[in-house]
Amino acid sequence: MSENTSVPYSLVRFKRFFFNLLRNKKSAAGLTLLSIFVFIAVAGPLLTPYTPLGSVVSAQLNPPSWIVYFTGPLGWSQNAEFTGIKASSITGATLTTTSIGGDSASFSAASGASGGTVEVQKFVTWTYPGPAKRFVTSLSITPGPTILGQTVIATVYLDRFVGGVRDARWNIFDKTIDSNSTFEVNLDSISGDLRVRLGLSTSNIDPAQLIFSRQADYAYALELTLPPSANIDFSLQNFKLQIRGSTWGWLGTDQAGHDILTQLIYGARLSLIVGLLATFIGVGLGLVVGLIAGYLGRIVDEVLMRFTDMMLVIPGLPLLIVLVNVLGPSLTNIILVLGFLGWMGFARVVRSQVLSLRERPFIEAAKASGAGTGYITLRHILPNVVSLTYVNLALSVPAAIVGEAALSFLGLGDQTSVTWGRMLELARESGGSATNLFWWWVIPPGIGIALVSLSFILIGFSLDELFNPRLRRRR
Amino acid sequence: MLGLRSYLLKRVLNTVLLIVFVITLNFIIFELMPGTQASISNLVQNPRVFDPTQVARLLKLYNFCKEVTITGPHSYNCVPTTIWDRFSAYFVNMITFNFGDSFQTNKPVLHDMIQTGRLVNTLTLLGVATTVALLIGTLLGVVAAAKRGSIFDSGSVTLSLITFSLPTFWMGLLFIMIFANRLQLFPSGGVTPAYWAIKTPDLLGQFLTRVQYLFLPALTLTLFFYGGNLLLTRATMTEALSEDYINTARAKGLPERTVLFKHALKNASLPLVTNAALSFGGLLGGAIITETVFNWDGLGFWLFNAIGWKDYPVMQAMFFIIALCVIAANFISDIFYGILDPRIKYE
Numbered sequence: 001m002s003e004n005t006s007v008p009y010s011l012v013r014f015k016r017f018f019f020n021l022l023r024n025k026k027s028a029a030g031l032t033l034l035s036i037f038v039f040i041a042v043a044g045p046l047l048t049p050y051t052p053l054g055s056v057v058s059a060q061l062n063p064p065s066w067i068v069y070f071t072g073p074l075g076w077s078q079n080a081e082f083t084g085i086k087a088s089s090i091t092g093a094t095l096t097t098t099s100i101g102g103d104s105a106s107f108s109a110a111s112g113a114s115g116g117t118v119e120v121q122k123f124v125t126w127t128y129p130g131p132a133k134r135f136v137t138s139l140s141i142t143p144g145p146t147i148l149g150q151t152v153i154a155t156v157y158l159d160r161f162v163g164g165v166r167d168a169r170w171n172i173f174d175k176t177i178d179s180n181s182t183f184e185v186n187l188d189s190i191s192g193d194l195r196v197r198l199g200l201s202t203s204n205i206d207p208a209q210l211i212f213s214r215q216a217d218y219a220y221a222l223e224l225t226l227p228p229s230a231n232i233d234f235s236l237q238n239f240k241l242q243i244r245g246s247t248w249g250w251l252g253t254d255q256a257g258h259d260i261l262t263q264l265i266y267g268a269r270l271s272l273i274v275g276l277l278a279t280f281i282g283v284g285l286g287l288v289v290g291l292i293a294g295y296l297g298r299i300v301d302e303v304l305m306r307f308t309d310m311m312l313v314i315p316g317l318p319l320l321i322v323l324v325n326v327l328g329p330s331l332t333n334i335i336l337v338l339g340f341l342g343w344m345g346f347a348r349v350v351r352s353q354v355l356s357l358r359e360r361p362f363i364e365a366a367k368a369s370g371a372g373t374g375y376i377t378l379r380h381i382l383p384n385v386v387s388l389t390y391v392n393l394a395l396s397v398p399a400a401i402v403g404e405a406a407l408s409f410l411g412l413g414d415q416t417s418v419t420w421g422r423m424l425e426l427a428r429e430s431g432g433s434a435t436n437l438f439w440w441w442v443i444p445p446g447i448g449i450a451l452v453s454l455s456f457i458l459i460g461f462s463l464d465e466l467f468n469p470r471l472r473r474r475r
Numbered sequence: 476m477l478g479l480r481s482y483l484l485k486r487v488l489n490t491v492l493l494i495v496f497v498i499t500l501n502f503i504i505f506e507l508m509p510g511t512q513a514s515i516s517n518l519v520q521n522p523r524v525f526d527p528t529q530v531a532r533l534l535k536l537y538n539f540c541k542e543v544t545i546t547g548p549h550s551y552n553c554v555p556t557t558i559w560d561r562f563s564a565y566f567v568n569m570i571t572f573n574f575g576d577s578f579q580t581n582k583p584v585l586h587d588m589i590q591t592g593r594l595v596n597t598l599t600l601l602g603v604a605t606t607v608a609l610l611i612g613t614l615l616g617v618v619a620a621a622k623r624g625s626i627f628d629s630g631s632v633t634l635s636l637i638t639f640s641l642p643t644f645w646m647g648l649l650f651i652m653i654f655a656n657r658l659q660l661f662p663s664g665g666v667t668p669a670y671w672a673i674k675t676p677d678l679l680g681q682f683l684t685r686v687q688y689l690f691l692p693a694l695t696l697t698l699f700f701y702g703g704n705l706l707l708t709r710a711t712m713t714e715a716l717s718e719d720y721i722n723t724a725r726a727k728g729l730p731e732r733t734v735l736f737k738h739a740l741k742n743a744s745l746p747l748v749t750n751a752a753l754s755f756g757g758l759l760g761g762a763i764i765t766e767t768v769f770n771w772d773g774l775g776f777w778l779f780n781a782i783g784w785k786d787y788p789v790m791q792a793m794f795f796i797i798a799l800c801v802i803a804a805n806f807i808s809d810i811f812y813g814i815l816d817p818r819i820k821y822e
Binding site for chain 2: 310314402410453
């Protein structure tokens, strides 16, 4: 093969090694899987507009939207938002709009001698066969200074229109305004006030279920009732009503209405980081201990290996639990503890390899030509155990990821971040310890853990075959 | 015989060394613990807040002062202990299983461990799961090795790899979701139903209910454990089946079952014994998680609760006892090895 001479040999070798790896069916599958996860982890924030524990995207505990393909559409709904803002006069008033659009409107209302009423509306067509699960509203209104000394009654309604005719109206809020300071209304259908107001205080039905239960046109309306001969400016901002359906997105929502897909994506990122960093620490330590013990031999070897054996015997998970509990459950501590408890097996492997290498003629030759211990270790021994390192790196990552997940599951995870293990902990916690588990919340993180583990195991096995000629022949 | 005796002596020495190491490690971890030190120095520095007799009692209890003399209503003199004093006292406490009182119940840790039935619960779960896993794993491993390359072989290997790499707690959650919540075949957690406190059924009823409660956690733990066993059995059996004495046995016209179980498995069982002992630590880790998932009131679930309560005496005791169990398992397997393997006697 005549390669371009300007390419360094190590790169050529790496290329050849890489192609060998791709030619193997197992490692090709592993690499493909892994690169998907790495892509998800790196591109995380670009893949989802939400944050894992910050954005409430829909109602709580919604199954994924595609559930309708299995159960039929009956009884299910999705999110909907009111749009198309419109301001108009109802009785005895003239309304002059200065600006209107989106969520805001500015207008002035002038009433006649017997008072008058104006209204601002937004609309939605509810097309889902099932009822909504929840709604949240917001508006903030700022009257002009001419309101001082007069009173305006603001009422918020939800109207239902069937065939263009209003057939139901729910009064969800009212208040008398008499000052020109900004005044905000934020309603959540789950709140007790609204239930009482709509006569639902004794039932389990959310007001959203009652109101948005029919396929019809709905209006979200703010009515302002003016006193006689008044002329007042109003500025309406943030005039929104979001209906939360009973299904959401690809993977549904958790207890608080957070997007589970987002959590899964961010979880991939943290789980991979934890797994890789902990493994690097563990493999690095194992390499150092193994090299030192193997090459220096005698008393150093004896002491180091005795210590290694002791650490090997001590049960891993209880020690992990105790250590993380003592140091505090931060992500850094978890990585460090997982790393510092994951070196023993590898140290033994490296040591035995070094012991056999030490007796080879080329080491003897190096010694004879005056090479020092450090030089021999770094230049002659280390390159010969590197292949072991690759295999061990690949095979240790799953252990670290599962270890972190187990810790998180036991409540010792970083409480501020979302990993796959913590998702499972939250899923179990919210179910009142396992009497109420939700499949769309429990299954994805487990599959994530399993697939990442699988990809590393596949890569590790084929690396082993690649480096270990004995295994290759046996296949 | 001399070889065996010196071998055993070496193992005993090693075991003692290990126990000392575990106690030391435990001491260092809990000595470094920020909570204990902080609360003790708080006691020492703010004597006014606390009743001095109470403080004196606590300081003695936690081994922080050698002598406490009460000098006034809000003051006392303390002769502080050195770290060596504390270590020796700690060492004696651990050796004599004097673990202090649980923060949760204010009762001795040993009492909470044994009298409440936790130890029995854990042993039941572990015993059932280990036995079933060993039986199934070994049996399937032998069959897989005998039918090497068949669909059964690759199927059982793949299945055991899958169950081996799935997180235990996730498997447990799946079982709860499917068998407890959906199919309602088994309870989702606990050891015995709550109504037993009022009316306990007859013995047969008790037994059947207990089995029902035990089923899912035992299944989870079994699946966690059998895979490794199957793979190892298959590997050692494959090697054993290629030996000459197997050919001899077959040539003699012995039935295949005798060849497999009497000749091959007997010789392949040595690594299996060692592996069972070595994987005991991992099994205990799996038990902690399984018990937590199923609210199985055993030692693992207790440890989990102790974490939430910051119940350090319980945590220390549990860590020590689990480590002791693992050390004991290793010791026993070493001795077995020494007795079973003729090569060790004459080395």
